Amino acid sequence: xxxxxxxxxxxxxxxxxxxxxxxxxxxxxxxxxxxxxxxxxxxxxxxxxxxxxxxxxxxxxxxxxxxxxxxxxxxxxxxxxxxxxxxxxxxxxxxxxxxxxxxxxxxxx
Amino acid sequence: xxxxxxxxxxxxxxxxxxxxxxxxxxxxxxxxxxxxxxxxxxxxxxxxxxxxxxxxxxxxxxxxxxxxxxxxxxxxxxxxxxxxxxxxxxxxxxxxxxxxxxxxxxxxxxxxxxxx
Numbered sequence: 001x002x003x004x005x006x007x008x009x010x011x012x013x014x015x016x017x018x019x020x021x022x023x024x025x026x027x028x029x030x031x032x033x034x035x036x037x038x039x040x041x042x043x044x045x046x047x048x049x050x051x052x053x054x055x056x057x058x059x060x061x062x063x064x065x066x067x068x069x070x071x072x073x074x075x076x077x078x079x080x081x082x083x084x085x086x087x088x089x090x091x092x093x094x095x096x097x098x099x100x101x102x103x104x105x106x107x108x109x
Numbered sequence: 110x111x112x113x114x115x116x117x118x119x120x121x122x123x124x125x126x127x128x129x130x131x132x133x134x135x136x137x138x139x140x141x142x143x144x145x146x147x148x149x150x151x152x153x154x155x156x157x158x159x160x161x162x163x164x165x166x167x168x169x170x171x172x173x174x175x176x177x178x179x180x181x182x183x184x185x186x187x188x189x190x191x192x193x194x195x196x197x198x199x200x201x202x203x204x205x206x207x208x209x210x211x212x213x214x215x216x217x218x219x220x221x222x223x224x225x
Contacts, residue, residue: 031211041221
């Protein structure tokens, strides 16, 4: 089945810093989503981005489908950005998402 | 998008007992899934909740342990049966919302289960 790898696994930032999170996937996909899981466990949709670039405030994402990777950019990080960021692709036999292991981000004040 | 609620939000249970988790969506959806997230891990699919038929389970998950009901297009339940401490996890339901030919998945807030 399709494999999803995220890097780095852990990231510690000072408030105000910028960061780039990477997601590599092993096969072509029709759907790629980025999520933020907050400290209470809730998964928040950030981007639906099978290809191209999107921006939402301080966050932006780019997916290069032909090269099988996606990047999530966080600019001017805030403590509320802390949590785990998951990349997931549509690749399960039941039409479900396959998740990477996530990047745990800690933003220090 | 979709507004998804789950009950209970968290529970602490004794081993050997069962817990039923409810998932309610604010609109009719065809595709609904149940995922498990073990502590410190990523999300893994348990099954697809099919309306009007038996759920479709992922390898490693069985109906006797995780019975699922889907009586209509807005509601589903997942039961965790004969629980052991290894079942301590966050359980999340998910739905697919279609717009402009694309299907985006949204997740409920999760049920945090601790088994003693």
